[in-house]
Amino acid sequence: MTSSFVSTSPDFSRNHFELLGLPVGFSVDASRLERGYRDLQSRVHPDRFAAGSEAERRVAMQWATRANEAYRTLRDPLARARYLLQLKGFDTEEESNTSMPADFLMQQMEWREAVAEARAGRDARGLERLGGDLLEARGAMLDQLERALDTGQYDAGASLVRKLRFLEKLEEEIDEALER
């Protein structure tokens, strides 16, 4: 069966922040974000239109999808920073730009080796300790990111996003190793 599922595009001109009733910026009030998302979802969710016409159900699905995407992006600080930078016209170049300061690279390699070692030795406690260290480093970096983005230093922000992406990948590796 063939069908084109997006035939009419709703008005998606608002950005994620506007859509959820938030000012455009990195600092986000978590309870306002939550409220904005729920208010929007309670108006557009397909459950509200289950007895409606096919057209209404389709439009509802598109809007609810959009609301989920906005919430998912703004809830996570790294995704939020990436999105904000994109709105400001800055590409974070996470795939292409791999140049990092030497000290960060050194730290990176140390962490990576420690993860590999703990994984090989099936050292769950070691992995959890590393996870804790990473969480701390991440917290400090997010503070820097907030300062950079709130003061309009977008280049510095983009560089921090790249570093944070490195940390995130490492965290994913630790999680995977712990799941075994």
Added chain:
Amino acid sequence: MSLLQISEPGEAPDPHQHRRAVGIDLGTTHSLVATVRSGVAEVIGDEQRRPLLPSIVRYLPDGGVAVGYEARDAQADDPGNTIVSVKRFMGRGVADVARYGALPYRFVDAPGMVAIETRAGIRSPVQVSAEILRLLRDRAERALGGELFGAVVTVPAYFDDSQRQATKDAARLAGLNVLRLLNEPTAAAIAYGLDNAAEGTFAVFDLGGGTFDISILRLTRGVFEVLSTHGDSALGGDDFDHAIAAHWIARHGLAAGDLRDTRRLLAAARQVKERLTDDAQADIHVTLSYGQKLHLHLSRADFQQMTAALIQKTLVSTRKALRDAKLDARNLDGVVLVGGATRMPHLREAVESFFGRPAFKDLDPDQVVALGAAIQANVLAGNRTAGDDWLLLDVIPLSLGLETMGGLVERVIPRNSTIPVARAQEFTTFKDGQTAMAIHVVQGERELVADNRSLARFELRGIPPMVAGAARIQVTFQVDADGLLSVTAREKTTGVESSIVVKPSYGLSDDEVATMLKESFSHASEDRDARALAEQRVEAESLLASVRAALARDGHLLPDHEREALESEIARLEVEKAGTDHRLLKAGVERLNRASEPFAARRMDYAVARALTGQRLDQVSK
């Protein structure tokens, strides 16, 4: 206990508008149908007021079909034609079914889904399930005094796309308008949450006859938000029966293989298992074929020991669900037990000790899913009253992805994403002049394509020849509120497009459903046409009413020429509705649906804009 009091009967906005809606729990061992009457959710029983219907279908020698208790009583005498636990075969292939061990059926490797050879011919699990659903639909229509507006049908949260699609096909085949596929633990949470006005984070541990789900939910001010889900769609109470039967076969040196004896032993195992809930020992006498008499015995301690591994499996899943929700077992506000298999004392103890708290069990674990589904069906049908403005946010249980070079999976939508969800990924050609690209959609968490479930394959053709790497092919995955996937592929520089609703490898095409529906009516063709016409008229009337109501409320949102165009489409369908050709009428309904879509989009934009203005005013007034 004040069971699920929703509203006073008089509170409905317009009691004459009440639509008949039901919730159906299509279970592995039992199925139920429930509805909301006078504001109270209740299961609709049979003539003998029995709430459960055994999910057993027997194809009779005279060409008829028996469903439920009658079929159950014949299972040992006619095992090959009496289909038990058909839910385990939904959307599954021969290799999956082989893993369940010895079963008394003649399986046929039909394309996509396995089928079973019966005396009535080859039957797909979809058709067998439709027999169960049809009986429940008839039962509900008799009890409610008329045709159903729609139904919410529950599925295990851990069901993949193939299994969900098969369930929806079965419901359509049974003539049901599916308002929503609802995850079973979420349905249970609705029944519990609304009854207790609960707030906080809860685990719903649902061990049914053939499936296991664990869902972690957060309940806050009328929002049911699923944080994560995990499970095993091939683990349930049946496996405990199989463990007992295998133990007896080994112990008494029985030759496995006889279909009838397998059924007898499983039925005996089930009885013994249920007795061990209250007793420390259980005995049963079974007469096998060729007259061999057996005295079978089992102690609770032995039963616990032989099934400890099964319980461990459920706890491994539970740990994974908590991990995905980033929560600790001890931090939850409650644990709900659902499914008949949670009556087993050693399972209950294991779960309670894992969470460090006693579990809720004040609602019947066999009925709670159907009750929650009925409450949701009532709301989705539009019988909404003052207290019913809750919101349900559910997730997909398994990641969705695409095959890339080297047989690896590129994940497009990760598991536990809130639905509906859409995600796009860009790919490119790897050969110069490549004009087609094969798209292979898979579901699962493993890195290799071969270790995941293959959902669909299709091709994007007509890509203009370019050097390798120049084409930009965007593949978009859209998962709807039922958890069902559709995929579109589009070459961005030229706009060549190809899309499918993901169902070719495991589901039925619309034509196949239509053919089966026709076969299921033994009426003459005039009767069929008359029925189709009546159905299309109802459809047309409901669409006309909804578009007219929308125009009356929000007509000002349309520019004059669009409004006139829409009104002329309405007038056209009015004329077609008076005709006698159901095909023409169907085409007319589709046309008005398409014509009203831009209007629906404008209305939604307006509703959102109004909400945002409201928020700003709130902020100003603070």
